[in-house]
Amino acid sequence: MVEVTGPSDQPLLVADGLTKSYGRLAACRDVSFALYPGEVLAIVGESGSGKSTLLQMLSAQLAPSGGRVSYRMRDGVLRDLAQLGEAERRFLFRTDWGYVHQDPAQGLRMAVSAGANVGERLMAVGWNNYGRIRQTASSWLERVEIDIARIDDAPRTYSGGMRQRLQIARNLVTEPRLVFMDEPTGGLDVSVQARLLDLMRSLVNELGLAAIVVTHDLAVARLLSHRVMVMKEGRVIETGLTDQVLDDPREPYTQLLVSSILPP
Amino acid sequence: MNAPTYNFAYLDEQTKRMIRRAILKAIAIPGYQVPFASREMPMPYGWGTGGVQVTAAILGPKDVLKVIDQGSDDTTNAISIRKFFAKTAGVETTTSTDAATVIQTRHRIPEAPLRAGQVLVYQVPIPEPLRFLEPRETETRRMHALAEYGLMHVKLYEDIARFGHIATSYAYPVKVNARYVMDPSPTPKFDNPKMDNCPALQLFGAGREKRIYAIPPYTSVVSLDFEDHPFTRYKFDAPCALCGAEDSYLDEIVTDNKGSRMFVCSDTDYCEGRQAAGHRGTESVAPHKEAAHG
Numbered sequence: 371m372v373e374v375t376g377p378s379d380q381p382l383l384v385a386d387g388l389t390k391s392y393g394r395l396a397a398c399r400d401v402s403f404a405l406y407p408g409e410v411l412a413i414v415g416e417s418g419s420g421k422s423t424l425l426q427m428l429s430a431q432l433a434p435s436g437g438r439v440s441y442r443m444r445d446g447v448l449r450d451l452a453q454l455g456e457a458e459r460r461f462l463f464r465t466d467w468g469y470v471h472q473d474p475a476q477g478l479r480m481a482v483s484a485g486a487n488v489g490e491r492l493m494a495v496g497w498n499n500y501g502r503i504r505q506t507a508s509s510w511l512e513r514v515e516i517d518i519a520r521i522d523d524a525p526r527t528y529s530g531g532m533r534q535r536l537q538i539a540r541n542l543v544t545e546p547r548l549v550f551m552d553e554p555t556g557g558l559d560v561s562v563q564a565r566l567l568d569l570m571r572s573l574v575n576e577l578g579l580a581a582i583v584v585t586h587d588l589a590v591a592r593l594l595s596h597r598v599m600v601m602k603e604g605r606v607i608e609t610g611l612t613d614q615v616l617d618d619p620r621e622p623y624t625q626l627l628v629s630s631i632l633p634p
Numbered sequence: 635m636n637a638p639t640y641n642f643a644y645l646d647e648q649t650k651r652m653i654r655r656a657i658l659k660a661i662a663i664p665g666y667q668v669p670f671a672s673r674e675m676p677m678p679y680g681w682g683t684g685g686v687q688v689t690a691a692i693l694g695p696k697d698v699l700k701v702i703d704q705g706s707d708d709t710t711n712a713i714s715i716r717k718f719f720a721k722t723a724g725v726e727t728t729t730s731t732d733a734a735t736v737i738q739t740r741h742r743i744p745e746a747p748l749r750a751g752q753v754l755v756y757q758v759p760i761p762e763p764l765r766f767l768e769p770r771e772t773e774t775r776r777m778h779a780l781a782e783y784g785l786m787h788v789k790l791y792e793d794i795a796r797f798g799h800i801a802t803s804y805a806y807p808v809k810v811n812a813r814y815v816m817d818p819s820p821t822p823k824f825d826n827p828k829m830d831n832c833p834a835l836q837l838f839g840a841g842r843e844k845r846i847y848a849i850p851p852y853t854s855v856v857s858l859d860f861e862d863h864p865f866t867r868y869k870f871d872a873p874c875a876l877c878g879a880e881d882s883y884l885d886e887i888v889t890d891n892k893g894s895r896m897f898v899c900s901d902t903d904y905c906e907g908r909q910a911a912g913h914r915g916t917e918s919v920a921p922h923k924e925a926a927h928g
């Protein structure tokens with residue numbers, strides 16, 4: 371369990387009645403919540419329960435069928451994401467937000483060196499000094515425990531765990547306030563997962579990051595998140611502090627989820 | 635004398651009007667790639683059909699046309715394009731940069747300064763500078779629209795990381811009029827500074843890719859770089875072996891079957907002009923040539 375360090379009274383992100391329908395199927399129904407700065411929220415639930423759909427709406431990659439998402443910009447103003455211009459939205463995405471994909475090939479440029487992968491966001495916001503970009507990239511590689519000697523290698527030569535750590539460095543280099551993650555440990559060996567989780571936990575703490583983490587794995591939720599939301603058939607059926615929900619679930623569905631995945 | 639079987643400059647008037655509209659739009663938005671309905675031309679794509687269509691659309695009966703390929707007026711490609719327009723438009727042709735009103739080129743910008751009223755037409759194979767890192771056309775278009783050009787610096791970063799300096803020497807990306815990033819492909823970066831604030835109109839035609847773009851006269855063209863790795867024009871170690879020029883782009887040529895080499899101006903018109911004016915290099919065909927070898 372992680373301590374919430376000085377929660378702010380102003381929410382960072384607010385979801386209000388988020389709904390997404392595909393024809394007759396409601397992939398996500400009427401989801402509302404507020405996320406505070408520095409808070410880590412886990413979204414759990416079985417396959418097809420709507421976790422990724424929700425995350426994509428929260429991160430403005432998918433337009434909701436109903437409801438809206440608001441985000442507090444760096445100037446302190448809460449803005450409806452649907453009202454942002456495309457340039458503003460893309461700028462937000464590569465500065466104040468991070469997005470860690472389950473498949474690193476979606477979040478990295480596999481044929482470009484690790485240094486350039488980390489430096490890209492800096493160059494995108496106008497950094498124009500090669501030496502400084504490289505220096506900053508090196509220190510981020512160090513922070514995510516990637517050997518500096520590998521800075522000029524492309525991630526296609528990296529292991530799965532290294533790719534995920536590189537993806538994290540690439541996202542954090544602009545010091546975002548909010549990071550979205552969709553199954554960040556999916557597909558990794560258990561020991562590799564453990565190391566990645568450890569790293570993510572300490573970075574989130576050090577940087578005071580807010581994060582929304584989608585995961586099948588309740589152990590990931592327990593280790594990383596302050597709060598958890600349980601989804602079933604597109605609805606949030608239970609939500610609360612992570613330890614409370616996982617140790618003492620109210621809903622039968624959550625009890626089932628907890629008992630089948632967590633060791634007794 | 636127009637050849638009777640062709641419309642003036644081969645293309646029909648309808649097609650030329652369509653191309654001119656694309657050219658006007660390109661001039662109005664410097665560096666922006668305007669799509670156009672590229673036509674089949676009676677020559678292979680590699681021969682610069684984009685440039686040929688642009689030239690056909692702007693050529694008038696009083697124009698004087700020069701065509702260069704790698705700086706030379708005498709390659710097969712240059713000769714056949716020149717003949718094509720001599721035949722289909724009956725225009726006067728020349729090898730003199732100064733005498734020409736329209737110059738179609740592949741690879742080089744002439745060494746002699748261009749002047750107001752001239753048009754330089756480039757044959758372009760790949761117009762999209764972002765292509766090599768971002769293959770999705772929808773995404774590169776969005777990047778141009780939003781002026782998101784961080785990716786261009788990723789490429790330059792990779793060069794420095796790998797070679798210690800910006801090794802890109804052809805198709806070196808530029809920013810036009812402080813807005814659009816443009817690929818001057820496939821000219822050598824040596825020529826990039828000539829594009830900046832140039833009195834002549836510069837038009838770029840990509841036939842296979844169906845794009846036209848332009849740099850209007852007197853427009854700023856800046857080569858991308860890093861503040862600690864600034865753009866540098868390629869500097870040759872020796873002057874031209876034929877005319878002694880120290881400021882021109884040189885090609886290495888083999889002079890005999892024993893593999894002897896020398897470096898000479900790639901711009902043959904410039905080199906010949908200098909020689910005619912009495913300039914000499916170490917290998918000049920001059921009476922004292924043997925002696926010079928010692």
Ligand SMILES: Nc1ncnc2c1ncn2[C@@H]1O[C@H](COP(=O)(O)OP(=O)(O)OP(=O)(O)O)[C@@H](O)[C@H]1O
Binds near residue numbers: 392395416417419421
């Ligand atoms: N583009 C789409 N078109 C139609 N149906 C979709 C689309 N995307 C998702 N769905 C459906 O919406 C529901 C929720 O999908 P979603 O991907 O959000 O689930 P998930 O909780 O992330 O599942 P998993 O754990 O397997 O990743 C599923 O029934 C899915 O088939």
Ligand SMILES: [Mg+2]
Binds near residue numbers: 421422423
């Ligand atoms: Mg999913």
Ligand SMILES: [Zn+2]
Binds near residue numbers: 875905
């Ligand atoms: Zn010369």
